[in-house]
Amino acid sequence: MNKESRRTATSKDVDDVLNEVLTGAESQIGYMYREQTSSDNERFVLSALAKVITKSGKPTASIPEIRKILYKNGFDVSEGELEERMDRLTKNQLLMRNEREASFRFAVDLLRLWINNNMPIERVAKK
Numbered sequence: 001m002n003k004e005s006r007r008t009a010t011s012k013d014v015d016d017v018l019n020e021v022l023t024g025a026e027s028q029i030g031y032m033y034r035e036q037t038s039s040d041n042e043r044f045v046l047s048a049l050a051k052v053i054t055k056s057g058k059p060t061a062s063i064p065e066i067r068k069i070l071y072k073n074g075f076d077v078s079e080g081e082l083e084e085r086m087d088r089l090t091k092n093q094l095l096m097r098n099e100r101e102a103s104f105r106f107a108v109d110l111l112r113l114w115i116n117n118n119m120p121i122e123r124v125a126k127k
Contacts, residue, residue, distance in 0.1 A: 029114040036092040040124075044075055045085050046094065047121040049104060050112045060103035073125040 037043050048069040052061035067082055077085075086104055089095045094111065095104045106112040 026114075026118075029111060030118070032094070032111065033115070033119065036094050037089070041075075041077075042085055042089060043119065044070065044073075044121070044124050045082065046089065046111075047115055047119055047124045048073070048075075049095070049106070050115040051121050053105065053112060054116055060098055060101060060105040062101070062103045066104075069121065073121050075125070 033043065033046070037046065045066065048066050049061055051069050052065045053059065056065070063079055063082055063086070066086075067077065067079060070077055070082070086095060086097070090097050090104070093107050096107050097104055
């Protein structure tokens with residue numbers, strides 16, 4: 001954008017910069033994803049959350065919404081067990097909880113974008 005001496009940015013400009021950021025931060029985000037989760041099940045939950053948020057266009061997702069995506073991808077988990085995993089991911093500062101709406105979101109949305117690009121639930125479910 002600056003190379004072209006423009007004063008406004010297009011959505012393509014933003015997408016291009018975002019792709020550069022995701023590529024440049026690949027190792028840091030991947031490290032956060034691997035080291036701040038204790039199991040493949042937690043990574044599966046993160047991938048499900050990323051899918052729900054991206055598909056719905058809302059910034060948060062509820063336990064029932066996440067559970068539905070998990071079940072569709074072959075992972076049957078109780079609400080209580082899912083709640084425990086979400087709490088652990090929140091304590092590790094990967095997620096934030098909205099108490100009023102009883103929903104969750106990513107603490108850093110770049111993690112959601114990275115998961116969608118590198119660890120979508122369809123790929124994680126095959127492992």
